[in-house]
Amino acid sequence: MASPQERNDGAFRAEMIALIPFLRAFARTLAGHREDADDLCQETLAKAWQSRKAYQLGTNLKAWLFMILRNQFYSDRRRSWRQQPWHDSDAENALVAHDNQDARLDLTDLSRALRLLSAEQREVLILVGAGGFSYEEAAAICSCALGTIKSRLARARGALQDLLDKPATPLGRREDRGDAVDEILGELDRLSPKCLRA
Amino acid sequence: MKNPSGELKARQDVIGAGLKRIFDEIVEEPVPPEFLELLDRIDRKKEE
Numbered sequence: 001m002a003s004p005q006e007r008n009d010g011a012f013r014a015e016m017i018a019l020i021p022f023l024r025a026f027a028r029t030l031a032g033h034r035e036d037a038d039d040l041c042q043e044t045l046a047k048a049w050q051s052r053k054a055y056q057l058g059t060n061l062k063a064w065l066f067m068i069l070r071n072q073f074y075s076d077r078r079r080s081w082r083q084q085p086w087h088d089s090d091a092e093n094a095l096v097a098h099d100n101q102d103a104r105l106d107l108t109d110l111s112r113a114l115r116l117l118s119a120e121q122r123e124v125l126i127l128v129g130a131g132g133f134s135y136e137e138a139a140a141i142c143s144c145a146l147g148t149i150k151s152r153l154a155r156a157r158g159a160l161q162d163l164l165d166k167p168a169t170p171l172g173r174r175e176d177r178g179d180a181v182d183e184i185l186g187e188l189d190r191l192s193p194k195c196l197r198a
Numbered sequence: 199m200k201n202p203s204g205e206l207k208a209r210q211d212v213i214g215a216g217l218k219r220i221f222d223e224i225v226e227e228p229v230p231p232e233f234l235e236l237l238d239r240i241d242r243k244k245e246e
Contacts, residue, residue, distance in 0.1 A: 013237060020233055025224035042236050049240050110216045129214050130221035157210055164213070 012052050015061050016045060022131070026066055029126045030073050032115055040076065044069040063133065067141045070123060077119070105164075113163040121156035128153055 002010070023044060027037035047068050048055075055064055114122055120142075127138040128149070139149045 013241075017234070017237065020229050021225040021227070024227070024229070025221045028224050029221065038230065038232070042233065045233070045236060046240060049237070105212050105216045107216055107220060110213065111220060114217070114220070125217055126221060130218045157213070160213060161209060 008057060009052065011057060012055065012061075013049075016048060016065065019062055019065055020045070022062060023065055023069055026123075026126060026131060027069055027073070029114065029122055029130075030070070030119055040069060040073055043072050043076075047072065060137065063137050063141055066127070066131070066133075067143075070141060073119070109164060110160075113160055116163055117156060117159055120152060121159060124149060124152045125156045125160065 020041070023041050024037065027040045027044070028034065031037040031040050044065060048065055051068075055061065114125070117125070123142065124138060127133045127141060128135065133141065135146055135149050135153075139146045142149065144152075
């Protein structure tokens with residue numbers, strides 16, 4: 001007969017599995033690339049499982065997992081000291097391909113514009129705009145004040161709209177200066193001893 | 199006469215719906231088998 005702990009573990013596992021698609025979507029919008037996002041997601045699941053005793057069954061597991069994923073993303077990013085350069089072809093690999101010509105808004109343009117925002121702006125747009133989280137939940141996930149979430153969301157919406165309204169800006173391409181910085185940082189990363197990268 | 203705040207709201211609604219579609223389309227993708235394999239591996243490790 002299963003012990004109470006085994007029953008709790010089973011319930012936790014089942015709930016976590018049901019949330020994997022949402023974690024993958026959040027990870028993809030943060031990390032951009034499918035493979036990086038899925039790695040991030042798997043790290044999140046492993047961490048969540050290891051820390052499951054810290055989670056209270058019946059509370060908001062989705063918000064708890066999103067918070068772990070977000071922390072892992074920023075931790076990985078700080079460690080790597082660089083972001084992946086963005087190439088035109090990444091739009092198809094990164095988010096999803098959209099070929100619905102009838103859509104009022106070209107979702108490929110939207111995906112690309114989203115990638116040009118800062119990670120902080122992307123996450124708040126996705127958490128509140130697409131993930132169905134309240135401002136309060138988003139503030140808890142991002143470990144910041146409610147007012148910060150609201151102002152960040154307003155700025156993110158404005159920035160996204162500006163990007164979409166500027167047809168002269170080649171969406172999907174970073175400015176040359178940004179590419180050059182990424183190349184230099186990437187080169188430094190490749191040349192640095194492994195112990196410095198850990 | 200045009201209503202700039204109404205137009206802005208309408209535009210934001212379209213963008214919001216677009217973001218939701220991007221998110222939902224990823225949610226609807228089948229979960230790769232590696233994810234469940236990972237959880238099985240963790241379970242096996244626990245039993246060892």
